[in-house]
Amino acid sequence: MGDSEAGKLNHSGGRGGWITFFFITGSFAGSTVAASGWSGNLIVYLIDEFNIKSIDAAQISNVVNGCISLFPVIGAIIADSLGCFSVIATSLCISSLGILLICLNTFFTSLRPPPCQTGSATCEGATGLQLTILFTGITLASLGIGGTRYTTATMGANQFDNPKQQDIFFNWYFFTMYTASIVSGTVIVYVQDSVSWAWGFGICLICNTVGFGIFLFGKRFYRYLKPQGSPFIGIARVVVAAVHKRKEFLSSKIEDYYYGETEGKPHLFPSENLRFLNCAAMKAEGDLTSDGVVAKPWRLCTVQQLEDFKSVIRILPLWSTTLLLAAPIVVMYAMVILQALVMDRQLFHGFKIPPASVLVIVLLSTAIFLSVIDRVLFPIWLKVTGHCPTPFQRIGTGHVFNILGMAIAALVEAKRLGVVKSHHLQNQKDAVVPMLSLWLFPQLIAVGVGEAFHFPGQVALYYQEFPVSLKNTATAMVAMMIGVSYYVGTAVIDVVRRNSSWLPDDINVGRLDNMYWLMVVLGVVNFGCYLVCTKLYKLQKHVPDDDDIKVPTLEQ
Incomplete structure (x- = not known):
């Protein structure tokens, strides 16, 4: 054809x-x-x-x-x-x-x-x-x-x-x-x-x-x-079956485990990692009918479903490090709009940048730098090292740019607060700080470049590590990370508001720069956790071609 x-x-x-x-x-x-x-x-x-x-x-x-x-x-x-x-x-x-x-x-x-x-x-x-x-x-x-x-x-x-x-x-x-x-x-x-x-x-x-x-x-x-x-039904069956059979002694015989439609053919023994879950696939009296059909679907799962579930569990520590990678971005997105509201947004005569439009800079920098990475950086990397960057390396680079973006944001906000003080604008409601909102662009560009590295890297990693039945879940894992990170960012802001004077309703009398520095510290600690997780994690499969992997970004 x-x-x-x-x-x-x-x-x-x-x-x-x-x-x-x-x-x-x-x-x-x-x-x-x-x-x-x-x-x-x-x-x-x-x-x-x-x-x-x-x-x-x-x-x-x-x-x-x-x-x-x-x-x-x-x-x-x-x-x-x-x-x-x-x-x-x-x-x-x-x-x-x-x-x-x-x-x-x-x-x-x-x-x-x-x-x-x-x-x-x-x-x-x-x-x-x-x-x-x-x-x-x-x-x-x-x-x-x-x-x-x-x-x-x-x-x-x-x-x-x-x-x-x-x-x-x-x-x-x-x-x-x-x-x-x-x-x-x-x-x-x-x-x-x-x-x-x-x-x-x-x-x-x-x-x-x-x-x-x-x-x-x-x-x-x-x-x-x-x-x-939904493949998630199979995962749920593993959990339920493992709870039901938690007191069963594990068998060392391969024929005591259930393999589904391929029953009777040569099989591999269930893996030793997370061994306590193996009971979920172990056949017990009453689990199968006389003709080999599962009598109680929620009391027995296949070895393949068991191994699929283990794959998800193994990658969760790595996935968790991406939450504190995205949470600072969430905080910055919200605060940047508040900063733009009280800054000079005049771009040229008669036109002001709408406050929410400043976030378009992230979209543009991500889109542009994705092309730069694909057409310039990766070919150079391949020529020098003989191989393309791994998903781990791409995500790690994203961590670095994210931390850099937060540091730039802290420095810009410190300068903005300096202008507020020098012009005596504290406690003046709706006062516009005589400082161009263009100062906010460098931090947004840095975050956009970071997204061009770490989001495709995450999808590539999940795609290679997830089992065949859960390939569609790779993008879903990134979406879940984005969603949860919004709640994490919201919780961080709430904790800071309750325990400090950094984030009053009028940011001109607050210390938003300290909030950004806190994000830098959290980012550095999280990057250290990420490096530990990558060191301990053992890759299962060959890395797929990143060229065909695309992923939505936070602001979408």
Whole structure:
């Protein structure tokens, strides 16, 4: 079969192929513009329209972004059981409803508190009903993202039989994600800040609804694969079976262990690492019927399921070090927007950079440096050393750039506070510090370069180390890390607020620079833990080609 025919599908009446590309990516572009548009400027919206204090708004934004990162993992698991199409269609409908509720807050003044009076030290807070409508909308919109972000990628790849065409689809998929995020972070954020919130959120609703329509319009062209069930069920069976049989004595005979459909063929004995779990695959009286069928599925698992579970457990210490790699980035994202709010954002005559748009610098630096790494640094490394950098080396380099970014952030904030002091701007509400927001760019560039190293490195590592049945979980592990890191970052900010005066509601009278230095210290300690974990970890397989591995970044 030639390449031109490889995209044609034989399983569903000739459906699938490149004709579905325009519907799937078009729908994804609309939903991504909408998602990034309403979530990217959430901090400023909460401060300006709901009179929520700055640090509280940052905390709310972190929790929401954590949910946006975790919900896609749940959506992917549900799609494994119900199928991609129904999950994506339902999620797009839910997200449209959520964005509509957010829009209602902007259209009707009765659904938000009255604006603060200029120079007033106190502002009227939102009522319970106003906050209920707002947070219900945010929750529904976040749930909608959960059912589309990674499920759309899976459905798109399912339309092709040829791996090369699948790779081309993935490249366009992530190009669409980056482009849509940049459009949201610039155009929509500008409309929200300079025209009106109603227009900004209204555009998000229109984009999401158009994406929904495009997705449904392509229904008759899609290829639908029968759901295979979630591999996480097999992992859960290992845990349950091991608990049930925890008091059983382990057998030393290979025939006493269950191998599933390959029962009766030569097998390897269960591995010795985490040996106490081996009882989960050990056959006991009543586990099998007379014809060899498992009588109690939650009392017996296969040796393969057992070894798959062990693989996940072995990599968890390494995965845990990525939490404190991403948590400082989460803290910086929230604080940078607050810094930009009180800095001179004049770019040229008549145009100011919207506060939330400064984060686009991370997207741009990551995208640019991914190309530099692929086309310049890796060829040089290969020529000098004779091999490409390992995932461990890429992740480690990301650690270094992340620490560097936090150190730059601390130095810039110390300079900003110096300007505040020299101009006697302490305790002056809404005072703009005469310091260009361009000073924030170097730290964002450093973090973006770090992401270009450590995120693809993490996916490469998980992909090579995870068992075949859990390959799709590699990206999910990174998504889970991003989601959990938002909660870790939120907890760190909360602890600092409760035990110091570094983060008051007016950052001009605080010591945000100390917060950044704390992130540097945590980063250095975490880097040390990472080095220990890599030293103790034994790689199982050959490293895959990183060129074909892409991964979303934190701000997406």
